[in-house]
Amino acid sequence: MPGPAIEFRGVSFARPGRPRVLDHFSLTVASGEVLALVGRSGAGKSTLLKLVNRLLLPDEGAVFVEDRDTREWEPIALRRNVGYVMQDVGLFPHMSVADNVAVVPRLAGWSAERIVSRVRELLELVGLPGEELASRWPDELSGGQRKRVGVARALAVDPPVLLMDEPFGALDPLTRAELHAEFRRIQSRLHKTVIIVTHDMGEAFALADRVGVLDDGALIANDSASAVAQSTDPRVRRLLDAVPVIPTSASLSGTPRSASLSGERSTP
Amino acid sequence: MTRLFSFWLSHRAELANLFGQHVLLVAGSTMIAVALGVPLGIFSARRPRLASPLMAVASIVQTVPSLAMFGFLLPVPFIGGVGARAALVVLILYGLLPIVRTTIAGLRGIDPSIREAGVAMGMTPRQLLRQVELPLAAPVILAGVRVSVTIGIGTATIGSTVGALTLGTPIFDGLAGNKIPYVVQGAVLVALFAILTDLIFAGLERRLRPAG
Numbered sequence: 187m188p189g190p191a192i193e194f195r196g197v198s199f200a201r202p203g204r205p206r207v208l209d210h211f212s213l214t215v216a217s218g219e220v221l222a223l224v225g226r227s228g229a230g231k232s233t234l235l236k237l238v239n240r241l242l243l244p245d246e247g248a249v250f251v252e253d254r255d256t257r258e259w260e261p262i263a264l265r266r267n268v269g270y271v272m273q274d275v276g277l278f279p280h281m282s283v284a285d286n287v288a289v290v291p292r293l294a295g296w297s298a299e300r301i302v303s304r305v306r307e308l309l310e311l312v313g314l315p316g317e318e319l320a321s322r323w324p325d326e327l328s329g330g331q332r333k334r335v336g337v338a339r340a341l342a343v344d345p346p347v348l349l350m351d352e353p354f355g356a357l358d359p360l361t362r363a364e365l366h367a368e369f370r371r372i373q374s375r376l377h378k379t380v381i382i383v384t385h386d387m388g389e390a391f392a393l394a395d396r397v398g399v400l401d402d403g404a405l406i407a408n409d410s411a412s413a414v415a416q417s418t419d420p421r422v423r424r425l426l427d428a429v430p431v432i433p434t435s436a437s438l439s440g441t442p443r444s445a446s447l448s449g450e451r452s453t454p
Numbered sequence: 455m456t457r458l459f460s461f462w463l464s465h466r467a468e469l470a471n472l473f474g475q476h477v478l479l480v481a482g483s484t485m486i487a488v489a490l491g492v493p494l495g496i497f498s499a500r501r502p503r504l505a506s507p508l509m510a511v512a513s514i515v516q517t518v519p520s521l522a523m524f525g526f527l528l529p530v531p532f533i534g535g536v537g538a539r540a541a542l543v544v545l546i547l548y549g550l551l552p553i554v555r556t557t558i559a560g561l562r563g564i565d566p567s568i569r570e571a572g573v574a575m576g577m578t579p580r581q582l583l584r585q586v587e588l589p590l591a592a593p594v595i596l597a598g599v600r601v602s603v604t605i606g607i608g609t610a611t612i613g614s615t616v617g618a619l620t621l622g623t624p625i626f627d628g629l630a631g632n633k634i635p636y637v638v639q640g641a642v643l644v645a646l647f648a649i650l651t652d653l654i655f656a657g658l659e660r661r662l663r664p665a666g
Contacts, residue, residue: 274567274568280590293581
């Protein structure tokens with residue numbers, strides 16, 4: 187049993203002049219595990235991810251990535267080990283799809299042939315095969331395609347850890363369900379350590395092995411999806427009740443979500 | 455019209471020389487203004503407290519009429535006086551502001567999430583600047599260079615008052631000697647030069663757009 191891939195130990199964080207978003211927050215994520223953190227907007231979810239790849243440093247406590255404090259990591263090396271899929275994807279508008287995916291391999295000094303074959307492999311992995319698509323500009327893509335490119339880019343140098351900030355937000359329900367299925371397929375092959383933050387409990391259930399609920403800078407639930415689904419905590423219930431009609435979205439995404447909610451969660 | 459052409463023909467060697475001098479002056483001053491203005495813009499885009507006083511000074515420089523500016527520089531040793539060097543200095547001073555301003559605007563206009571993506575992917579500040587920020591700001595900076603060149607072409611004309619040889623030379627000679635053909639041919643050539651240059655920049659900007 188490997189140690190935790192990511193660990194928050196008593197982390198507090200506040201932006202200057204603002205109230206604390208995290209207050210003595212602790213959490214561990216095992217290697218190869220998919221953890222979804224759910225909370226309403228402003229609950230500190232994005233902050234939490236930025237503490238992992240050292241876009242931010244904690245005021246108190248420490249974040250460990252592969253048993254090393256993020257303060258001790260060389261930031262660039264840390265970020266090469268941590269793929270980051272951003273909320274608004276953040277594709278570089280002046281680069282083609284292929285060049286966007288190739289950014290980190292190029293920074294890492296890979297040879298041109300290796301980059302070309304890796305880009306092809308990645309675009310196939312995320313379901314965007316073909317030369318034509320690879321040469322397009324980001325603004326010529328649909329929302330769903332952009333998210334896929336974002337995932338491909340984050341996976342480019344095969345980092346063991348993947349951070350996803352509202353990765354499939356702002357999509358129509360069908361595309362979203364497709365991408366959820368796609369994510370599970372990719373994860374079943376790659377076994378990354380993944381933290382997904384989302385405000386959508388439905389998305390958390392669709393993607394994660396474990397669901398944490400963030401409220402007021404603290405974890406108020408942290409358990410398997412089925413256990414969280416049965417929580418009686420009113421703060422958790424509020425988030426659960428916000429999930430739209432579950433059977434419909436479950437049939438769309440093609441997973442036995444109703445079964446998982448009743449406790450017989452099947453691992454994809 | 456035919457008189458104009460025959461005038462051009464009979465004076466073509468002289469005019470070509472003046473035109474060449476004019477182009478050299480504008481090209482040289484623009485290159486120096488870009489070489490100074492872009493780094494200055496990058497530097498001050500990150501330091502808002504420095505940016506506003508800098509822009510204020512630059513704007514004040516811009517309000518000084520160019521004729522007065524040449525006058526001010528007359529007694530200044532080395533950079534001032536008469537001739538092409540003084541004209542070059544004035545052109546650089548005028549050309550700097552639009553370039554600094556658009557460099558700041560171009561860099562500030564970049565979506566912060568794009569910058570953050572670069573940092574999160576492990577780019578050093580230098581890599582971020584070269585691979586992301588400057589390419590994205592390039593169309594805006596180019597617009598500044600375009601303005602600066604246009605100002606330069608006009609100001610270089612005035613530069614002939616301090617003895618720089620430019621297309622302004624026949625204009626001012628003509629005005630002094632009451633020879634209208636001199637004035638007209640100089641003015642028409644300057645105007646053509648300005649329009650042509652502007653068209654070239656418009657083309658350049660169009661080429662940059664789809665990528666930015």
